[in-house]
Amino acid sequence: MISSDTQIEDNLSQQNGLAIINSKAPFSSDYGKDALDVALIFGSFEQKVSLFFQGDGVYQLIADQDATLVSIKDYLKTFSAFEFYDIEDIYVCQQSLVNRQLDEAFHINDVQVLASVEFGKALNSHQHVLRF
């Protein structure tokens, strides 16, 4: 009884959280930067935020990128601040990585690579979703 209550509570707290889906490559548009700004704003107001990387969005996490080579301010470096904003749930779609022949080599730690079904389940446990 107690365990099912805590589970329901867990589910509710999950449902109250915000999910942000990143689906665009990092340098050719402002979507990645905008998503980052929203995540950090919610984080600084102690709102629960989970980040999802899907499609070309997975390129935002790949190691050894250098935006300065294309004259862009390197906002990807700010990803390492997630832990200070208590953003701990970072999910990557495994199929998107495989399609793009990418290794699971990311420039931040504690990234969870999920197969399509689990990725969908994790996303569906959130009540609010923003897609960039």
Next chain:
Amino acid sequence: MSTLHLVRKSAFTTNDFAQCLSVLDQQDSIVLMDDGCYNLKHPLMDSLIKRANSTISINVISNHAQARAIETLAVVKQIKMNDVVELTFTHQKVITWQ
């Protein structure tokens, strides 16, 4: 009539690169720039290299690929942005795929 194809979009999200390849002629050249660099890892690239048989020149803007941490292929020539200016003069037409 040779054409210079400037590919600026990822084939993983748009079909611009596929459309480019469908009209590609033997004496044409391709330049991968911006998000087009991601196409180096796309299955379409393998089929292009197979059919390229040294007449189609495939180029990539080196700093655009490097910024995205993409390894370039030996058969793809690394060029700079100012080399593209040269290429626009050596081809009759330019098509930008974006």
